[in-house]
């Protein structure tokens with residue numbers, strides 16, 4: 001039986017400090033490629049592997065609204 005050759009071995013997920021998610025198929029992305037809209041510039045912040053990101057950043061990525069609510073509530 002041959003495994004599917006079309007499936008990548010792994011897709012790495014990277015996040016920038018703002019919680020934007022960047023997927024990397026082959027190599028480490030140099031900067032966040034998130035854009036708020038087509039007319040805005042790229043975010044451009046440096047990214048780190050999701051597994052190495054702080055819990056805070058992971059929460060931002062998973063649930064931006066909840067994270068910001070929690071932050072404002074935390075006064």
Ligand SMILES: [Zn+2]
Pocket residue numbers: 016017018019020032033034043044045
């Ligand atoms: Zn970003």
